Amino acid sequence: xxxxxxxxxxxxxxxxxxxxxxxxxxxxxxxxxxxxxxxxxxxxxxxxxxxxxxxxxxxxxxxxxxxxxxxxxxxxxxxxxxxxxxxxxxxxxxxxxxxxxxxxxxxxxxxxxxxxxxxxxxxxxxxxxxxxxxxxxxxxxxxxxxxxxxxxxxxxxxxxxxxxxxxxxxxxxxxxxxxxxxxxxxxxxxxxxxxxxxxxxxxxxxxxxxxxxxxxxxxxxxxxxxxxxxxxxxxxxxxxxxxxxxxxxxxxxxxxxxxxxxxxxxxxxx
Amino acid sequence: xxxxxxxxxxxxxxxxxxxxxxxxxxxxxxxxxxxxxxxxxxxxxxxxxxxxxxxxxxxxxxxxxxxxxxxxxxxxxxxxxxxxxxxxxxxxxxxxxxxxxxxxxxxxxxxxxxxxxxxxxxxxxxxxxxxxxxxxxxxxxxxxxxxxxxxxxxxxxxxxxxxxxxxxxxxxxxxxxxxxxxxxxxxxxxxxxxxxxxxxxxxxxxxxxxxxxxxxxxxxxxxxxxxxxxxxxxxxxxxxxxxxxxxxxxxxxxxxxxxxxxxxxxxxxxxxxxxx
Numbered sequence: 001x002x003x004x005x006x007x008x009x010x011x012x013x014x015x016x017x018x019x020x021x022x023x024x025x026x027x028x029x030x031x032x033x034x035x036x037x038x039x040x041x042x043x044x045x046x047x048x049x050x051x052x053x054x055x056x057x058x059x060x061x062x063x064x065x066x067x068x069x070x071x072x073x074x075x076x077x078x079x080x081x082x083x084x085x086x087x088x089x090x091x092x093x094x095x096x097x098x099x100x101x102x103x104x105x106x107x108x109x110x111x112x113x114x115x116x117x118x119x120x121x122x123x124x125x126x127x128x129x130x131x132x133x134x135x136x137x138x139x140x141x142x143x144x145x146x147x148x149x150x151x152x153x154x155x156x157x158x159x160x161x162x163x164x165x166x167x168x169x170x171x172x173x174x175x176x177x178x179x180x181x182x183x184x185x186x187x188x189x190x191x192x193x194x195x196x197x198x199x200x201x202x203x204x205x206x207x208x209x210x211x212x213x214x215x216x217x218x219x220x221x222x223x224x225x226x227x228x229x230x231x232x233x234x235x236x237x238x239x240x241x242x243x244x245x246x247x248x249x250x251x252x253x254x255x256x257x258x259x260x261x262x263x264x265x266x267x268x269x270x
Numbered sequence: 271x272x273x274x275x276x277x278x279x280x281x282x283x284x285x286x287x288x289x290x291x292x293x294x295x296x297x298x299x300x301x302x303x304x305x306x307x308x309x310x311x312x313x314x315x316x317x318x319x320x321x322x323x324x325x326x327x328x329x330x331x332x333x334x335x336x337x338x339x340x341x342x343x344x345x346x347x348x349x350x351x352x353x354x355x356x357x358x359x360x361x362x363x364x365x366x367x368x369x370x371x372x373x374x375x376x377x378x379x380x381x382x383x384x385x386x387x388x389x390x391x392x393x394x395x396x397x398x399x400x401x402x403x404x405x406x407x408x409x410x411x412x413x414x415x416x417x418x419x420x421x422x423x424x425x426x427x428x429x430x431x432x433x434x435x436x437x438x439x440x441x442x443x444x445x446x447x448x449x450x451x452x453x454x455x456x457x458x459x460x461x462x463x464x465x466x467x468x469x470x471x472x473x474x475x476x477x478x479x480x481x482x483x484x485x486x487x488x489x490x491x492x493x494x495x496x497x498x499x500x501x502x503x504x505x506x507x508x509x510x511x512x513x514x515x516x517x518x519x520x521x522x523x524x525x526x527x528x529x530x531x532x533x534x535x536x537x538x539x540x541x542x543x544x545x546x
């Protein structure tokens with residue numbers, strides 16, 4: 001049994017144009033895939049392809065009109081309240097904008113202990129020790145406990161978001177453009193941290209991004225989403241690079257050169 | 271330095287200090303560089319190293335109340351530092367154009383694109399509204415924006431980020447400025463829009479001989495566009511080299527780290543050999 005199974009989901013948002021009646025916008029069309037335990041599925045596509053909507057559907061935030069999503073064999077939207085609550089613990093998320101994902105009036109300690117308070121019965125000292133452990137796990141230290149979000153850099157705050165996500169030992173984390181707004185060096189450090197956590201806790205990720213390079217550096221398989229359809233899925237880089245699908249070719253063309261010698265945009269006019 | 275006079279934009283010993291309640295601390299220390307006609311100068315560095323502060327200092331957009339800018343910035347041998355606000359306003363947008371990271375914030379949401387485009391043109395020329403509109407449409411058509419006349423009637427929130435950024439560049443280019451400062455122009459965009467925006471900047475550069483100061487933390491953008499690269503760290507320039515030189519033989523430890531830590535599609539090695 002796969003950890004997560006998505007079967008033929010369809011999702012549309014209602015769009016109401018004043019005086020022009022209602023017309024639904026189809027965002028996801030007949031999408032099926034699965035994620036095994038301890039693996040990472042990368043999801044790439046241009047903006048507006050439906051990547052984030054798919055992430056929301058898997059988190060249980062946006063209910064698809066058709067199809068079903070099975071998490072550990074249980075239907076995400078049709079299980080009883082108790083099972084759903086348990087599933088919510090196993091499913092966590094890290095968003096792109098680290099600042100808007102936290103309450104500016106809470107300290108790092110309060111932010112990270114929130115899921116612990118919701119799901120575990122810990123004494124005050126146990127809770128604090130767990131938070132310190134988590135902070136150290138993501139490369140921060142005890143001194144950061146009492147700091148507020150504005151006192152952290154974007155990369156550090158994203159580490160706190162990751163600490164919060166792993167606090168209750170989830171099975172699957174949806175990473176929705178989690179490294180996209182960070183600079184290169186920070187980006188690679190966070191990716192490295194995510195890789196380590198994945199190995200240590202046998203976590204699964206759904207890594208949503210428009211950055212093909214970072215997707216390949218963390219994912220075990222890659223899916224390409226285009227206009228609401230999951231057009232192709234690959235197990236290796238070679239498959240991606242030999243694909244003949246026009247949308248994939250367009251994506252490949254957009255990858256920038258890694259060395260100025262191979263540049264294509266700038267005509268080297270001396 | 272014999273070629274110093276051929277620099278369109280010449281920055282010498284630029285220093286920016288920020289005054290806080292108790293102390294003065296430097297944001298940028300003693301930065302010097304120059305850009306020749308039609309050249310693309312890449313500026314890289316991690317966030318918080320002073321890339322944006324440098325561009326703001328060139329444009330004199332820093333708050334004079336708590337920031338102290340010293341040194342020299344010359345454009346066509348004319349000193350910009352110390353100019354009156356009014357004079358500086360005539361230079362911004364006409365001689366030096368500025369493209370920001372987030373196109374959504376660069377436009378006012380309450381006016382149409384056309385209104386803002388025409389306003390920009392009229393401030394710097396004696397064009398009538400009709401002439402300005404024609405120029406705007408002509409400019410947008412020349413960079414292959416679809417249906418320019420219709421686009422002008424739209425409000426900023428009706429366009430996608432990539433589209434808006436291309437409109438922004440059209441606006442920046444229509445005064446044929448000597449220098450365009452592009453501060454992370456593609457960071458907020460998806461891959462395909464990124465490609466279109468970079469191609470557009472290159473078109474403008476080759477057509478008008480515009481010099482571009484390209485600020486980015488993405489080494490892919492730098493390797494596609496730049497002639498020369500300066501690397502900044504903690505408000506100082508740590509390395510300045512030709513782009514090929516920099517990628518082949520990085521000198522400074524920080525530059526080496528930057529090149530080593532980036533994700534790569536082609537190398538067979540572990541993608542992240544760098545450990546903290």
